[in-house]
Amino acid sequence: MSGTSWRAPGRVNLIGEHTDYNDGFCLPLAIPQGCTATLSALDEPVLEVASAQRGKPVEIALADLRPGLLGEDGAWAGYAAGVVWALAERGHQLRGLSISIDGDVPGGAGLSSSAALECSVAAALNDLWDLGLTRSELVAVAREAENGFVGAPTGGMDQLASVLGEQDRVLLCDMRSLSVEPVSFDLEAAGLTLLVIDTKAPHQLTDGLYGERRSACEQAARQLGVNALRDVTLEDLAEAMGRLDDETLRKRARHVITENDRTLACADLLRTGQLRQTGPLLTASHASMRDDFEITVPEVDLAVEVLLAFGAFGARMTGGGFGGCVIALMEPARARAGAIAVEAAFAGRDYTLPVSFSVTAAQGTHKLH
Ligand code: GAF
Helix, strand or coil: CCEEEEEEEEEEECCCCCCHHHCCEECEEEEEEEEEEEEEECCCCEEEEEECCCCCCEEEEHHHCCCCCCCCCCHHHHHHHHHHHHHHHCCCCCCCEEEEEEECCCCCCCCCHHHHHHHHHHHHHHHHCCCCCCHHHHHHHHHHHHHHHHCCCCCCHHHHHHHHCECCEEEEEECCCCEEEEEECCCCCCCCEEEEEECCCCCCCCCHHHHHHHHHHHHHHHHHCCCCHHHCCHHHHHHHHHHCCCHHHHHHHHHHHHHHHHHHHHHHHHHCCCCHHHHHHHHHHHHHHHHCCCCCCHHHHHHHHHHHHCCCCEEEEECCCCCCEEEEEECHHHHHHHHHHHHHHHHHCCCCCCEEEEECCCCCCEECC
16 A cells, blocks of 8 residues: 655744734744654545554544544544544545554643644645645644644644744744744754753643633733734833733733744844843743743743753743743753753652653654655
C-alpha cells in the first residue's frame, strides 16, 4: 500500500501570549519534538486513526464525520479527524483513509502537541490527495480542525509556527495580516540554552478558562470601540484604562497591550543579535501573565522564581497557561543546576516532579517519505 509520511513540530512561544486572538503579535519557534503522520488510502469509505501513544484505533464512517461525534475516549483522534472534516467543509471529496500518528510532544504541556498532530495530518493529506494547498491554506485547515471540530477557541499561532517554523529562527507573527517574519534565533552562536521545564501541572484549552480570557478581551475591545486590542498601543494605555469600567477587564487589556509592545521590542533586539538582552522582556511577560492575565499556577511561578535565582537572563511560562511549561534563557553551564534546583523546590512542596530539556528552533512541517 503506498502512503506518505509527514512530520510537524510542536512549538515554544518565546513571547506574545494570548495576543493572537487579539489580532496582535507573537514570537514562536518550532521545536525538535513533533508528530509524524503516516497516511494511506483505504478502499472502504472509512477513516481509521491509530496512534503509537494510544490504545484502540478509532474508526469512523466518512458519512458520519461531524463535530461532537467522538466521545471522551476517542477525543485524541479528533485533531486528526478534524482535519479531514475541515477539508470536506472546504468542498474536497473524501476518500477512505488510514492515519497513523506517532508523536513526542508532551501532551497538555502547552507545547502544541495538538497543532503538531493537525499540521502533520493536513500536510500529509495535501500530498496524498494531491490537493495543491499552499502553506497558508494548511495553517487555515489545521486551525479550522481545532476551532470547528475539536471546539477549542484558540487563536492560530500554534498552527502557524508548526507549518512555517525554521531552524535557528523565531517567527514574528502578525496575527492580523497573518504575515510572518523569520528572525534570527541562533542560541548556540549566542552561547545560550533555551531550557524548558514541563511543570506537569496539567493544562486544557477546551475547558472554560481560555475562552473566558478571550471573551474578556473581546469585551474590552468593544468598550474601547476598537476592532481588537491590537488597535490600542502603549501610548494609549492610560486613556484606555480610564475608559474600561471594570478592574478585571482593565487587567486583561493591560496584559495584551503591554505584551504586544514587549513582543515587538523582543523582535527588535533579536534583529540586532541581542539575544541575551531579551531576558527582562520575558520575565516582564511572566509577571503580566501572573498579575494581570491571571493564567499562571503556583508550580509555574515557582519554577520561574527558581530559574531567575539560578542566573536565567529571563524566564516565563509559555503557551495557553493554567499549567504547562516554563522557558528560561540561560548559559548552558547554569541550565542543569537550574533544572535540579527546580526539582528540589518542587519536591519540597510535594508537587509532581517536573521534567526538563533544552530546545532549539527547528524546521517546520516537512515530508519524511
Ligand atoms: C494556546 C492557543 F492555542 C494559541 O492560539 C494561543 O492563544 C496561546 O494558547 C496563548 O498565547 O496555545
